[in-house]
Amino acid sequence: MGCSAGILALHLARDVLNVHGNSLALILSMESVAVNFYKGDTKSMLLSNCLFRMGGAGALLSNRPPLQVRACPHRQDPPRGQQCRLLLRNAAARRPGPHRRITQVAGEALKENMTAVGKVVLSYWEQVAYVWGGSVPELRKGMEHFCIHAGGKAVIEAIRERLRLRERDVEASKMALWRFGNKSSSSTWYALAYLEANGRLETGDKVCQLAFGSGFKCNTAIWKCVSPPRIQASNV
Template sequence: MTRLLERSGLGEETCLPPAHHYIPPYRNMEASRAEVELVVFSAIDDLLAKTKVSPEDIDILIVNCSLFAPVPSFTDMIIHRYKMRKDIRHVHLSGMGCSAGLISVGLARNFLQVAPRGARALVVSTETITPNYYVGKERAMLLPNCLFRMGGAAALLSTSRAGARFRLARVVRTLTGAQDSAYRCVFQEEDAEGHRGINLSKDLMTIAGDALKANITAIGPLVLPASEQLLFAVSFIARRVLSNRRVKPYLPDFRTAFEHFCIHAGGRAVIDELQRSLGLSDEDVEASRMALHRFGNTSSSSVWYELAYIEAKGRMRKGDRVWMIGFGSGFKCNSAAWECIAPAKSVEGPWKESICRYPVDIPEVLKH
């Protein structure tokens, strides 16, 4: 565990739930619900205060949390807490992994497309780690203990431009779950001693790379300028049609389509692989590395922490385009493309107290 932590890329300020501060950790329903209420209600309270929107004005509620699905559901808990309307449309997504946040965004978009003008959708992304601490000895199942931390985010989507800060341009989802290796590469199971945990396959990076290629193929024609698409087409024709294997596959420069990148902070190896695969600079992946260092792997909400980092550093400008990339069990790679309408006017949110210290140098092995 110590060696894994030293190489994880996580800093000293990440947060574990109170239940994990005990030896052994306790993982009962009461503690799990307490974590949900702390994270989710705090995120929603902050969002409602910033937007000055009443809970009664929310028409759609979508929550995603993969590994904890209590009865009543997360959406029921939120509706009860905030006394929302009886006719609100609500969905709780579970079991869909770290990319579920972008699935929720896509689902909210679909709901809004058939809703009356001015409808509002509240999207909440989180992961409850209290009941999912692995207490066994399998190395592949210990890794999530080292990476996952408390975190959550809430976002408000609407068909009205008034007060909006970003415009959702695209949501592209790809799934490679038909392949056995992809289906099982992130798998919840019990070890030989009956301890439940998440098994991360040694082939995870290869599978993530294949899923990314599929997603790039789908989103590229939708966002890349004509010049990049032409170069890619020429390379494809030379290799496939003319059978000229000496021509290297052309990697499109996605920096011509986006100014900012929010890559799921799944771990140092995930960020390294995506930086290499997409040909990105250190500055392009800075938000992902710093979010991992400061908050750990917060699952589906990590891309929102990264967006908040970019804004807190004052780098977001009107018209800037943002690419969010999420990976999750199944195996899924999902993308969302955003355009900035109105940059944040002040540093608020999770980085308020620490942005002045970032970026920091993250050594290969952290010394304690």
């Protein structure tokens, strides 16, 4: 599932909560570089060692009150998508690594995903404008906050430009990357924690979690703030 596993797990948690009433579901997202740490001297294969960091996050969900709106589009693109995450080998070792086509495939997956999300969060006239214009919907008109996968500064900037977001909209993701590195599937939760700690969330605000994963996957979760979290001075 790659770096999108944290968002994909929400779907499983939803199904569990639909079956078991008055229950809690705990989602744990983490990254461990120990298994795939590369010990060779090929520069192109050292990227994962420099980019990823060990860490994780937990999210506790409840079916009280139930989640109301979801968009779960599925993109199936085996030939090119699977090539974006390969198990690379050389004489020294092997490790999973990104492929040079990842930018192109990610852009296509992002457009398809955001189109599906736009049907849920955007007004009727915004959707009409998309149909006539054909570009990626301007999601900022339907959501207040964004938690983008902190896979790298270039990745965050590319998504910001593609979705026509402001610098403030990607601040949480950039800060998560700067302070903690690429935490893989838990990176969007780190970004959400940044918004909470800085008092950005208000009642009624919508938050978009956007994650990418191998396969190739682009997954989105839309949250609505029912009450602002308590700000703790020690939580910085």
